[in-house]
Amino acid sequence: MSKKPHSVKVPTQYRAAAKILKTAVQQQKSVKTLIFAEKHARARSLQAVLKKFSENRVAVENAIEKTGLLKDNPSFDPSLAKVLVTELAFGRQELNGESKPVQTVRSYKERLLKLISDSGFQKKEPNPRYVRINTNLYSLAEALEYLSQENWRRKVLPADTSYADFLTAIKSLEEDEFMTDMHIEGVLIFQAKWANYWVTHELVHSKRLILQNKATSLAAELLAPPMGATVLDMCAAPGMKTLHLCNVMQNKGCIYSVEQDRVRYKTLCDITEQAGCEIVKPILGDALNLTSDSYEDVEYILVDPSCSGSGMQSRMTVCDEPKDDSRLYKLQGLQIKILSHAMGSFPNVKRIAYCTCSLWKEENEQVVERCLQLNPSYKLLSCKKALRNKWHNVGDKDYPNIGKNCLYCLPDSDLTDGIFLALFEKRREDDKD
């Protein structure tokens, strides 16, 4: 009796990507976390194809539906179809092997590509690559000297440039050009095409340069603790803002950096040590348990609590993400608890910065509103004024006296990740408002 021939297997890489996609959609899990857990030798190529799918999801899903690929082939795994069509249209533009699913997608190639090009689908231009100088280890002068030696051209704008003109200048950066940021000293801006170039750069490995989005660098910039100050970072890991605070304070003073998650605490310790932070005291524990007995000297506090992350541009969205009210409600409760604890527990505090990488009002304006009600000894400062009015996006005007003082970074208009920021100051006895 003749043996049934073995069917040709789908290459592991496509199967692994499809499995991740399926789990991410069905279990609402983060693609990045799933890739990390996969321990697949080719994590990079998995990441590449899934990122391409996330960027071109509408076009891929539309083309699959209109060609009838899944209807004609009912046993075809829809996640695998999405991976293969993405690779064919937006990735390597060819498929490996002779497995049945690969052959099927190849047979639809012309129709798929025509539908995608006819749809006029325009991929959103990615935002620029921001690189921040870690002044613990490297100076602005050294960085500029290095870039000039490497033939990068610095695009310099006049000192009175408006914010709108600054944004236009970023959009028209040439391939070999870079700019320095108009709000945060030591933030360098490159075309998005250099994103991966910097990931593997020696200056980044040695922590002299830090890959940190401009939006998240605004928190330490606006809190602005002076040299020698005592600062409490209540939600600190992995430590990006602790490190920036350390730079703002020129590595002089004291930063208590609190993190409750043991694994993330270890990362916080490693990063701050490698980055040359001499004033950081990492603390493993719940920030809600800190009392003024041990932290009476705290003058400045950063509150950057866990949030929905809805503003993060590096997240890979692989399906429609409806607003999850019950999750937001829980997060809001924790955010109010932590910010209110910051306001109520430390007698010598002068300023507090609250930030989230969420664009939901529930985690932003509503938290600020509630904490001001609970802690009337604090008032809001205008973030826009602190940026010399060179800013466009503020909070929602439906929150009187709150919205206008808060700040949003919005991906499409500010060319950054999406974040929210509020800055509080302790009232003096004679303060009216």
Ligand SMILES: C[S@@+](CC[C@H](N)C(=O)[O-])C[C@H]1O[C@@H](n2cnc3c(N)ncnc32)[C@H](O)[C@@H]1O
């Ligand atoms: C948004 S992340 C902070 C990012 C960090 N500020 C940075 O810039 O790298 C929030 C962190 O706060 C931690 N966290 C949440 N609630 C906490 C609490 N009550 N006490 C201490 N850490 C907390 C979480 O484990 C998480 O690592």
